[in-house]
Amino acid sequence: MNVRIGIVGLGKILDQYLATFDRLPNARVTAVADLNAARAEEVAAQVGARALSVEALVADPEVDVVLNLTIPAAHAEIAHAAIAAGKPVYSEKPLAATTADGIGVLEAARAAGIRVGGAPDTxxxxxxxxxxxxxxxxxxxxxxxxxxxxxxxxxxxxxxxxxxxxxxxxxxxxxxxxxxxxxxxxxxxxxxxxxxxxxxxxxxxxxxxxxxxxxxxxxxxxxxxxxxxxxxxxxxxxxxxxxxxxxxxxxxxxxxxxxxxxxxxxxxxxxxxxxxxxxxxxxxxxxxxSAGDIPGGRGIGVVDMMVAENEAGVRxxxxxxxxxxxxxxxxxxxxxxxxxxxxxxxxxxxxxxxxxxxxx
CATH class of the missing domain: 3.30.360.10 (Dihydrodipicolinate Reductase; domain 2)
Structure with a gap:
């Protein structure tokens, strides 16, 4: 399965994810979004993707999964937007700013039949x-x-x-x-x-x-x-x-x-x-x-979530x-x-x- 990834939030952790996706043959970044439009354009040019608004990214038919690298306070908001658009979402840690927000994300995902993953995948x-x-x-x-x-x-x-x-x-x-x-x-x-x-x-x-x-x-x-x-x-x-x-x-x-x-x-x-x-x-x-992914790298959890046979198989x-x-x-x-x-x-x-x- 080829996994097309849309990334929201282009901060300091981004480069580690990009390095992983760059070497995985079944992962490709197709769209990026950030509050800083210039930063989004810069990253888009770097990886051969398109710079979009968050709304456009989660709705884009060329995005299979939303990777949520925003600050913790925005994790739940972006996750809900992705779920509402019918897209699986994987969030940087923590899953949300509060347990109540995290429960809300998972309840919305289950109601929609959408997979949710969360860092760390170390x-x-x-x-x-x-x-x-x-x-x-x-x-x-x-x-x-x-x-x-x-x-x-x-x-x-x-x-x-x-x-x-x-x-x-x-x-x-x-x-x-x-x-x-x-x-x-x-x-x-x-x-x-x-x-x-x-x-x-x-x-x-x-x-x-x-x-x-x-x-x-x-x-x-x-x-x-x-x-x-x-x-x-x-x-x-x-x-x-x-x-x-x-x-x-x-x-x-x-x-x-x-x-x-x-x-x-x-x-x-x-x-x-x-x-x-x-x-x-x-x-x-x-x-x-004796076990585990070598060399690993941030982002392997995103692909693992998408290729798992069922929700129970998401690690x-x-x-x-x-x-x-x-x-x-x-x-x-x-x-x-x-x-x-x-x-x-x-x-x-x-x-x-x-x-x-x-x-x-």
């Missing part, structure tokens, strides 16, 4: 899939716990327009959490309850690069969040997401079981070493890639993205109330990805 790469294969093969025994840590000073030092990172729908949890939480669900299964604590070290941030360098932006979200996730399996995951540190040497993700432990690579990437330490062994052993699905969104919102709610939050959405672990090479 979990389809060889790094996370090799770790999953090790878990599924019983290499660590029964999984009992996991830790996930992301910590940095914030993105304002390098991003020329970092405002949305510090507005509703942003912050380290909504920005980076999807990579880590999607990985935890992929490895350990759905989550039934969460507990959270949060804070913010600064009331404003100073832009460090670009034409707005030196400008101050307000902080309206928690910039340090800690959470505890209880999986339906009984495993417990501990999560730290922070824009309030100089850095960290903590492992990105570790998964522990009754027979051993796994060190899992950066979930913001498609590759990386998976290391196993079996109980009683003094050494960590690097596992050879980077809207249901998974909604489950992660509800988990994140639940952690923030728990931080305010001091109470555990039950997670009502249910999701099956996506089907594993066999070892696949998608070089041209």
């Amino acid at each position: 979990v389809l790469g060889a790094g996370i899939q090799t770790a999953r294969a090790a878990v599924d093969a019983g290499r660590i025994g029964t999984p009992t716990s996991a830790t996930a840590t992301f910590a940095c000073p914030g993105h304002e030092s390098w991003h020329p327009n970092p405002d949305f990172y510090y507005q509703a729908g942003g912050g380290p949890l909504l920005d980076m959490g999807p990579y880590y939480l999607t990985t935890l669900v992929t490895l350990l299964g759905e989550v039934t309850s969460v507990v959270g604590a949060s804070g913010a070290a600064h009331e404003s941030r100073t832009i460090g690069s670009g034409p707005r360098a030196g400008e101050s932006v307000p902080v309206d979200v928690a910039t340090h969040v800690t959470g505890i996730l209880t999986h339906a399996s009984g495993a417990i995951s501990t999560v730290v997401m922070s824009f309030d540190t100089a850095g960290t040497e903590a492992p990105k993700i570790e998964v522990h079981g009754t027979k051993g432990s796994l060190s899992v690579p950066d979930p913001n990437r498609f590759d990386g070493d998976v290391r196993l330490r079996e109980l009683g062994s003094p050494e960590w052993a690097v596992l050879e890639p 980077a699905s809207g249901d998974l993205a909604l489950h992660v969104l509800e988990m994140m919102e639940g952690m923030l709610s728990s931080a305010e109330t001091g109470q555990a939050v039950r997670i009502s959405s249910r999701v099956e672990r996506p089907a594993p990805v066999p070892l696949t090479t998608t070089h041209p």
Whole structure:
């Protein structure tokens, strides 16, 4: 199946998607749209597509799927527009700014018989899939716990327009959490309850690069969040997401079981070493890639969604993205109330990805 893609929102993440589509023989960008018309024309010329309005793009008969790369606050609006036009839609993370908005998107999609997918698709790469294969093969025994840590000073030092990172729908949890939480669900299964604590070290941030360098932006979200996730399996995951540190040497993700432990690579990437330490062994052993897409790349989830035999076969699905969104919102709610939050959405672990090479 050849997949014709219309892209809405042409920001910094775009180039990674374009690089993937450029090497996939069954993916082609046919239309682009952006609030900045000049930017749309520039990208259209670059990829041999047409620059259209959003309305024209979602209605275009030469667009099979809408790729939604807008800011989080606009994700639901664009998704609804695509669904209303009868087009499948794949959104950058998070699925929407709120769980309620995400539910609305999925309800509209189901009523229309339209597929919805959501980033991240990094979990389809060889790094996370090799770790999953090790878990599924019983290499660590029964999984009992996991830790996930992301910590940095914030993105304002390098991003020329970092405002949305510090507005509703942003912050380290909504920005980076999807990579880590999607990985935890992929490895350990759905989550039934969460507990959270949060804070913010600064009331404003100073832009460090670009034409707005030196400008101050307000902080309206928690910039340090800690959470505890209880999986339906009984495993417990501990999560730290922070824009309030100089850095960290903590492992990105570790998964522990009754027979051993796994060190899992950066979930913001498609590759990386998976290391196993079996109980009683003094050494960590690097596992050879045994599953997942090589080399991966942002956008493989879009094509996977379109070529899946049925909705249940979509791996980077809207249901998974909604489950992660509800988990994140639940952690923030728990931080305010001091109470555990039950997670009502249910999701099956996506089907594993066999070892696949998608070089041209």
